[in-house]
Amino acid sequence: MIFKGDxxxxxxxxxxxxFVDRGSQLQGELRFENSFRVDGKVTGNIxxxxxxxxxxxxxxxxxxxxxxxxxxxVVRGSVKASKQVQxxxxxxxxxxxxxxxxxxxGGAHFEGHCxxxxxxxxxxxxxxxxxxxxxxxxxxxxxAGGGPQLVSSRPVNKG
Numbered sequence: 001m002i003f004k005g006d007x008x009x010x011x012x013x014x015x016x017x018x019f020v021d022r023g024s025q026l027q028g029e030l031r032f033e034n035s036f037r038v039d040g041k042v043t044g045n046i047x048x049x050x051x052x053x054x055x056x057x058x059x060x061x062x063x064x065x066x067x068x069x070x071x072x073x074v075v076r077g078s079v080k081a082s083k084q085v086q087x088x089x090x091x092x093x094x095x096x097x098x099x100x101x102x103x104x105x106g107g108a109h110f111e112g113h114c115x116x117x118x119x120x121x122x123x124x125x126x127x128x129x130x131x132x133x134x135x136x137x138x139x140x141x142x143x144a145g146g147g148p149q150l151v152s153s154r155p156v157n158k159g
Contacts, residue, residue: 017050022057030062038073049082056090064095071108 015034020026024040035051038058046052046064049058054060068084069075071091079085081099089107097114104110 018057054091 003088012055012134015030016033017036020040020042022039025043026040027043029045029047029071030036030042031046032048033050035053036046036048037053037055038060039055040057041059041061043061044063046060046062046066048065049067052069053068054069054071054075056072060073060075060077061159064076064077064079064081066079068081068086069079069081069090070086071093074092074094079093079095079097080097081097083086083099083103084103085093085097085099086103087093087108087110088106089105091105092102092109094111096112098117099114102114103117116136
């Protein structure tokens with residue numbers, strides 16, 4: 001899907017601007033256009049409107065501002081993603097997040113605070129009245145560890 005060895009060039013990493021490979025370290029400010037992959041270590045600041053992929057073994061200790069971030073390694077610091085944060089199984093995030101969309105796969109680890117800004121034009125009153133009109137129902141599924149896992153939520157049809 002999004003990590004090393006994947007053959008789908010249409011997703012993140014399709015237009016790779018660069019990478020920091022295993023055994024390499026980068027300290028300072030990193031800026032890129034489309035997508036960047038980290039399998040080594042980056043410390044400092046990362047700024048882009050594109051996609052940042054933190055591969056297995058990749059380590060980030062930085063203030064991150066990107067469009068999307070996909071984590072299969074370790075991220076520390078703060079992350080502001082304008083589109084999405086995805087933490088894959090085995091990924092570890094020790095950071096405060098700000099993003100409109102957060103995906104945490106089973107087996108992933110997240111420790112920190114998450115702020116999910118409302119879409120532009122939606123006030124707190126609008127969000128509350130919209131939620132009150134459409135009650136949500138969560139669907140649970142048992143996972144291998146035995147505990148429930150939230151799979152999806154959908155509006156409940158009344159009537």
